[in-house]
Amino acid sequence: GTKVVIANMMKKYNTIGIDCVAMNVNDIICIGATPISFVDYIAANKNDQQIFKKIVEGLVAGAKKSAMPIVGGETAIMPDVIEGKGFAFDLAGMVVGLVSKKEMVLGNKIKSGDIIIGANSSGIHSNGYSLARKALLGKYSVKDKIKGVGVLGDSLLKPTEIYVKPVLEMVQKCKVAGFAHITGGSFTKLLRLKNIGYEIDSLPKLPPIMGLIQEQGVKPEEMYKTFNMGVGFCVIAPPSQVNKIKSIFKKHKISSQEIGRITSKKGVTVNSIKIA
Known part of the structure; x- marks a missing residue:
C-alpha cells in the first residue's frame, strides 16, 4: 500500500516489512x-542493498512475532515499471496457513446478543494512508514534531500490531463465533462475516494520530469507514467468553x-452513525 x-519520505525502511507480514497473517x-510459511516480493527501480537489508529486517521481525518461517523471496529491479525520483519500491508478500475443517471459524455461528471485543491497534496500521496524507501533508511535513503525536512520519510508520499468538490461543481455548481484521473499509469489514447487525458504541481512546487527522476536518462517518479508530482486530463471541478472551489478549500484552454487540437489525453502526 501507500x-x-x-517510508521513502522518512528514509526509514526497517519496519515496513513488519506491516507486510502483519497484513497477511492477521x-x-x-x-x-495457523500461518506456516511466508514469501516476499520486493520490486524496485534500483539495486540498493542497504535499503533491501533494512526491509528484510522488518520482514524477519514480523515473521518471528508470527512464529513462522520465511521460506523464499524475490527481488526484482525494474526501473521501467517502478518509477520515481531517487529510490522507489513496492513490497508484497504471501502467507500459507493450515486449519482443520473442524476448527475453521467462518462467522456462521454469529447470533444476536453476541459481544464484539476490540483489540487495540498500534496506530493507523496499513490502511487509510491516501486520506491521511491528503489530510495532513498539506499542513505538516513528515519531519514535524507535533504535540501528543511526536514526529509525524514516525507516528505514521508505527508497525501494524500482529495478533497471531492470542488469536490462535482463543481458537483452542474459547468458543469464538467470528474474527475480523480491521483494515481497508474499517468496521464495514464486519459484514463479510455475516449479514447481521453490528452495533459499536464503546471505542477505546482515539490514538493521537487519528485525532490529528479528524482535526483537519475529516467527518466522523469517513473516519469510521477508513481508519481502525484504535481497534485493529475484532473477536465476536457469546457473553460467557468475554472475560476469557480479554485475559488472553492481556497475557499477550494487547489491550x-x-x-459493541450483535443485533438483529442488519448493518454496521458506529456511535449511532450507520456506515454500512
Whole structure:
C-alpha cells in the first residue's frame, strides 16, 4: 500500500516489512488458520542493498512475532515499471496457513446478543494512508514534531500490531463465533462475516494520530469507514467468553475491551452513525 511512500519520505525502511507480514497473517488467522510459511516480493527501480537489508529486517521481525518461517523471496529491479525520483519500491508478500475443517471459524455461528471485543491497534496500521496524507501533508511535513503525536512520519510508520499468538490461543481455548481484521473499509469489514447487525458504541481512546487527522476536518462517518479508530482486530463471541478472551489478549500484552454487540437489525453502526 501507500505506507511505502511515507517510508521513502522518512528514509526509514526497517519496519515496513513488519506491516507486510502483519497484513497477511492477521487476515489468515480470521478463519482460525495457523500461518506456516511466508514469501516476499520486493520490486524496485534500483539495486540498493542497504535499503533491501533494512526491509528484510522488518520482514524477519514480523515473521518471528508470527512464529513462522520465511521460506523464499524475490527481488526484482525494474526501473521501467517502478518509477520515481531517487529510490522507489513496492513490497508484497504471501502467507500459507493450515486449519482443520473442524476448527475453521467462518462467522456462521454469529447470533444476536453476541459481544464484539476490540483489540487495540498500534496506530493507523496499513490502511487509510491516501486520506491521511491528503489530510495532513498539506499542513505538516513528515519531519514535524507535533504535540501528543511526536514526529509525524514516525507516528505514521508505527508497525501494524500482529495478533497471531492470542488469536490462535482463543481458537483452542474459547468458543469464538467470528474474527475480523480491521483494515481497508474499517468496521464495514464486519459484514463479510455475516449479514447481521453490528452495533459499536464503546471505542477505546482515539490514538493521537487519528485525532490529528479528524482535526483537519475529516467527518466522523469517513473516519469510521477508513481508519481502525484504535481497534485493529475484532473477536465476536457469546457473553460467557468475554472475560476469557480479554485475559488472553492481556497475557499477550494487547489491550482489549467490549466495543459493541450483535443485533438483529442488519448493518454496521458506529456511535449511532450507520456506515454500512
